Amino acid sequence: MSNLRLLHVGLGPLGLRIQQDLLDKGLGVTVAAVDLAPDVAGRPLSQLVPGASNVRVLSSLDEVSNWEEIDAAIVTTSSDLAKCETTLAHILSRGVAVVSSCEELVWPWLRHKALAERLDGIARNAGSQLLGTGVNPGYLMDALPVFATAVCKSVRSVRISRIQDATSRRVPFQKKIGAGLSPAQFQAAIGEGWLRHVGLGESLHFVANSLGWPVESWKETIEPVLATKPLQCALGPIPVGYAAGVRQTAEGVSGGVVKLRFEFQAAIAQANPHDRVQLESEPPLDLVFQGGVHGDVATSAIVLNAIAPLLSARPGLHTMATIPTVACFDPRTAAK
Amino acid sequence: MSNLRLLHVGLGPLGLRIQQDLLDKGLGVTVAAVDLAPDVAGRPLSQLVPGASNVRVLSSLDEVSNWEEIDAAIVTTSSDLAKCETTLAHILSRGVAVVSSCEELVWPWLRHKALAERLDGIARNAGSQLLGTGVNPGYLMDALPVFATAVCKSVRSVRISRIQDATSRRVPFQKKIGAGLSPAQFQAAIGEGWLRHVGLGESLHFVANSLGWPVESWKETIEPVLATKPLQCALGPIPVGYAAGVRQTAEGVSGGVVKLRFEFQAAIAQANPHDRVQLESEPPLDLVFQGGVHGDVATSAIVLNAIAPLLSARPGLHTMATIPTVACFDPRTAAK
Numbered sequence: 253m254s255n256l257r258l259l260h261v262g263l264g265p266l267g268l269r270i271q272q273d274l275l276d277k278g279l280g281v282t283v284a285a286v287d288l289a290p291d292v293a294g295r296p297l298s299q300l301v302p303g304a305s306n307v308r309v310l311s312s313l314d315e316v317s318n319w320e321e322i323d324a325a326i327v328t329t330s331s332d333l334a335k336c337e338t339t340l341a342h343i344l345s346r347g348v349a350v351v352s353s354c355e356e357l358v359w360p361w362l363r364h365k366a367l368a369e370r371l372d373g374i375a376r377n378a379g380s381q382l383l384g385t386g387v388n389p390g391y392l393m394d395a396l397p398v399f400a401t402a403v404c405k406s407v408r409s410v411r412i413s414r415i416q417d418a419t420s421r422r423v424p425f426q427k428k429i430g431a432g433l434s435p436a437q438f439q440a441a442i443g444e445g446w447l448r449h450v451g452l453g454e455s456l457h458f459v460a461n462s463l464g465w466p467v468e469s470w471k472e473t474i475e476p477v478l479a480t481k482p483l484q485c486a487l488g489p490i491p492v493g494y495a496a497g498v499r500q501t502a503e504g505v506s507g508g509v510v511k512l513r514f515e516f517q518a519a520i521a522q523a524n525p526h527d528r529v530q531l532e533s534e535p536p537l538d539l540v541f542q543g544g545v546h547g548d549v550a551t552s553a554i555v556l557n558a559i560a561p562l563l564s565a566r567p568g569l570h571t572m573a574t575i576p577t578v579a580c581f582d583p584r585t586a587a588k
Numbered sequence: 589m590s591n592l593r594l595l596h597v598g599l600g601p602l603g604l605r606i607q608q609d610l611l612d613k614g615l616g617v618t619v620a621a622v623d624l625a626p627d628v629a630g631r632p633l634s635q636l637v638p639g640a641s642n643v644r645v646l647s648s649l650d651e652v653s654n655w656e657e658i659d660a661a662i663v664t665t666s667s668d669l670a671k672c673e674t675t676l677a678h679i680l681s682r683g684v685a686v687v688s689s690c691e692e693l694v695w696p697w698l699r700h701k702a703l704a705e706r707l708d709g710i711a712r713n714a715g716s717q718l719l720g721t722g723v724n725p726g727y728l729m730d731a732l733p734v735f736a737t738a739v740c741k742s743v744r745s746v747r748i749s750r751i752q753d754a755t756s757r758r759v760p761f762q763k764k765i766g767a768g769l770s771p772a773q774f775q776a777a778i779g780e781g782w783l784r785h786v787g788l789g790e791s792l793h794f795v796a797n798s799l800g801w802p803v804e805s806w807k808e809t810i811e812p813v814l815a816t817k818p819l820q821c822a823l824g825p826i827p828v829g830y831a832a833g834v835r836q837t838a839e840g841v842s843g844g845v846v847k848l849r850f851e852f853q854a855a856i857a858q859a860n861p862h863d864r865v866q867l868e869s870e871p872p873l874d875l876v877f878q879g880g881v882h883g884d885v886a887t888s889a890i891v892l893n894a895i896a897p898l899l900s901a902r903p904g905l906h907t908m909a910t911i912p913t914v915a916c917f918d919p920r921t922a923a924k
Contacts, residue, residue: 273741387739399735401916402893403723403886405609408921462915464922507921533916534889535882539875546871550739553870557738577909579798580737580869585744585843586800 256280256559259322259348261339262329263287263300263309265422266353269552270326271301278583279556280323284316285309313342324559327352331450333364333384337371340382344374349381351558353551357384358394359454359461359571372569383562383570385578387550388414389451392541393514394458395572397529400539401463408532410459413515415544417522418497422548423486429498429518430476431485438476438495448474449516452502456512460504462573465511470504477519485520496520557581592616592895595658595684597675598665599623599636599645601758602689605888606662607637614919615892616659620652621645649678660895663688667786669700669720673707676718680710685717687894689887693720694730695790695797695907708905719898719906721914723886724750725787728877729850730794731908733865736875737799744868746795749851751880753858754833758884759822765834765854766812767821774812774831784810785852788838792848796840798909801847806840813855821856832856893917 258274260267260282267287274280282305285297293311297304310316325343330336333356340357343350360368375382384390393412401407418426430438430447441447452472460467476495483490490496497519504512525544531537561576572578594610596603596618603623610616618641621633629647633640646652661679666672669692676693679686696704711718720726729748737743754762766774766783777783788808796803812831819826826832833855840848861880867873894914901911908914 277742391739395738395913396735398915399732399913402731402914403727403881403890404893404916405885405889406613406918406920407916462913464917464919466923535885536879537881538878540878542874542876543872545739545873549741549871553741554739557740573913573915575912577731577735577798577913578738579734579909580740580743581800582742583800584742587802 257283257321257323259284259286259316259325259343261286261313261325261327263292264328265424266548266551267328268301269548270328270555271297271304273552273556275301275303277556279581281305283307283321284318286311286313286316313339319346319348322348324349324351324563326555327354328555329354331355333357333360333367337367340371341374344371344380344382345378347378347380349562351383351385351555351562353386353555354384355386355389355450356454358386358389358451359458360384360569362454362457368569376568379567381562381565381567381570383558383572383575385554385558385572387545387547387554389455389458390572391550391554392527392545393452393455393516397459398462398573400529400531400537401533404531404533404535404537406534407463409511409513411513411530412455413526413528414517415522415525416518416547417525417544418518419485419520420546425547426485426487426520430495431497431520432487432490433476433495435476435478435493435495442474447498449498449500449518452500452514452516456502456504456514458571458573460506460512465506468505468508470502472500472502474498474500477517483520490520497522553580554578593619593657593659595620595622595652595661595679597622597649597661597663599628600664601760602884602887603664604637605884606664606891607633607640609888609892611637611639613892615917617641619643619657620654622647622649622652649675655682655684658684660685660687660899662891663690664891665690667691669693669696669703673703676707677710680707680716680718681714683714683716685898687719687721687891687898689722689891690720691722691725691786692790694722694725694787695794696720696905698790698793704905712904715903717898717901717903717906719894719908719911721890721894721908723881723883723890725791725794726908727886727890728863728881729788729791729852733795734798734909736865736867736873737869740867740869740871740873742870743799745847745849747849747866748791749862749864750853751858751861752854752883753861753880754854755821755856756882761883762821762823762856766831767833767856768823768826769812769831771812771814771829771831778810783834785834785836785854788836788850788852792838792840792850794907794909796842796848801842804841804844806838806848808836808838810834810836813853819856826856833858889916890914
């Protein structure tokens with residue numbers, strides 16, 4: 253798998269990190285790249301990522317002419333699955349497998365049931381595979397907790413926390429968590445719909461469905477984490493009383509009781525970052541990533557690591573629970 | 589999957605626990621059971637596990653007459669794959685999938701390469717699937733650590749510890765770790781080959797192979813954990829200076845350096861039980877099951893939970909890394 257020939261759509265900060273990691277690992281080569289942004293399209297990929305191939309970044313999938321060369325595609329464009337539909341459908345219909353970081357694609361049946369069925373149909377017909385993944389959603393608050401239950405006779409409730417220090421996260425992430433906004437701006441941004449971690453509901457339904465639990469109702473909350481001392485972030489200074497980040501929760505009811513509790517908190521200078529899965533179960537389990545998991549490194553990593561297992565799965569729309577185990581693959585340390 | 593019709597071979601303590609859990613969960617019914625022990629064969633299963641079916645325990649697979657009724661088989665007979673071969677081959681050749689707790693089957697290519705290939709061939713020909721699993725080997729020191737690497741760009745080394753308090757474990761487990769033996773008896777038992785946790789080497793090779801790492805050399809150590817105060821276990825009293833349990837390690841070299849370090853310690857009254865995966869990786873990861881994972885409950889659970897994912901996999905010999913995600917399935921809380 254160290255000679256993967258990839259199509260990559262979406263060369264924003266995450267996309268560029270994936271390109272850099274692909275290069276660092278020598279995992280494969282990008283033989284086609286697409287990005288709509290006028291400052292990106294038309295340039296050789298090697299200008300954006302020194303050392304990458306010289307393919308010119310195309311402004312549309314319609315310009316791709318070397319489909320027969322492509323082993324798999326990476327799509328890192330939007331959190332909103334509806335905005336990704338045309339792109340995903342186009343690639344899948346060419347018989348090319350897609351791994352995407354689209355948060356809503358991690359459990360697309362929550363908000364886009366009909367769309368999910370369309371994409372599944374296209375993939376099955378064309379013999380291609382589709383997966384949404386990332387560190388969260390896609391792993392820490394769904395796929396990993398589900399795999400933790402493998403050793404349980406029974407599970408009564410699931411509590412999952414992701415508490416992270418956003419200080420070293422990429423700029424779009426710091427923006428998405430509202431860092432630096434006044435409380436009024438924070439509320440306005442929630443109203444505009446762009447300030448939030450996307451995926452808590454997807455993770456909740458991923459876990460519930462994997463355990464066979466019907467979700468009778470669920471709800472989300474969102475509020476700012478306010479700075480209690482002056483802070484700095486990549487977007488600028490954060491005065492006391494302004495938002496250092498966001499706190500979101502989700503709860504799900506199954507069998508008449510709250511069985512699913514999710515807590516996501518990401519803030520600049522957050523103390524005690526960690527990821528934790530607590531199961532009221534037989535046996536009881538308490539699983540902690542001490543120090544947490546750095547999101548940007550991890551999302552790029554899991555997108556690349558998921559390609560090989562996805563290619564070995566049957567055609568259709570997949571989740572992290574329906575493909576073989578995703579593991580780190582690094583050609584630099586692997587057997588030749 | 590709540591109407592599974594099972595064949596079960598091996599009704600020792602683990603087998604009986606699995607039967608009890610199957611019954612508690614209402615996961616299915618045992619339509620055929622086999623055990624060689626003269627005090628078990630011939631009796632109705634319901635005499636061994638109150639509430640279970642009334643099928644008479646057979647003394648040989650040759651007596652099974654209802655193959656067409658059987659959805660899957662559970663084999664809990666021996667840690668030694670060579671001793672399981674006839675049984676596994678017989679069932680697989682009937683087109684029936686097998687989940688086994690046989691420790692060596694978790695990574696059979698380590699000690700039984702030719703046998704593994706024979707079983708794989710039989711399963712492929714007959715359209716059946718074979719999996720070796722358990723909490724350890726099968727999960728804590730192999731499948732889970734491998735899945736932890738999913739979010740890593742690169743991994744330089746893996747350190748895995750399982751430190752457990754054996755006080756509440758089943759009698760054969762306490763015996764296998766040498767609880768109550770004098771140091772001389774402990775050494776003699778090692779020589780006789782029955783005193784050891786089986787599977788550390790299998791776990792090491794499972795992890796290395798999943799990461800693509802060639803294992804150039806590896807070694808194991810084994811020594812007693814000596815009681816420093818008088819202890820009691822299910823086998824009797826343990827005087828000071830006698831073995832409270834066992835400590836085993838395994839190390840593997842890849843790329844010329846020790847990259848894999850495994851540590852297994854199980855003793856009566858062991859303090860601070862836990863399971864831990866430490867990765868020198870990008871990002872660095874430190875994953876801990878706080879308080880550890882109770883082995884008997886967990887092994888029975890994972891054997892039962894693995895049946896459905898195994899049945900959805902292609903025919904052949906599998907590992908925990910090649911089947912879809914194993915998760916807890918409990919018909920009592922699942923959607924009807």
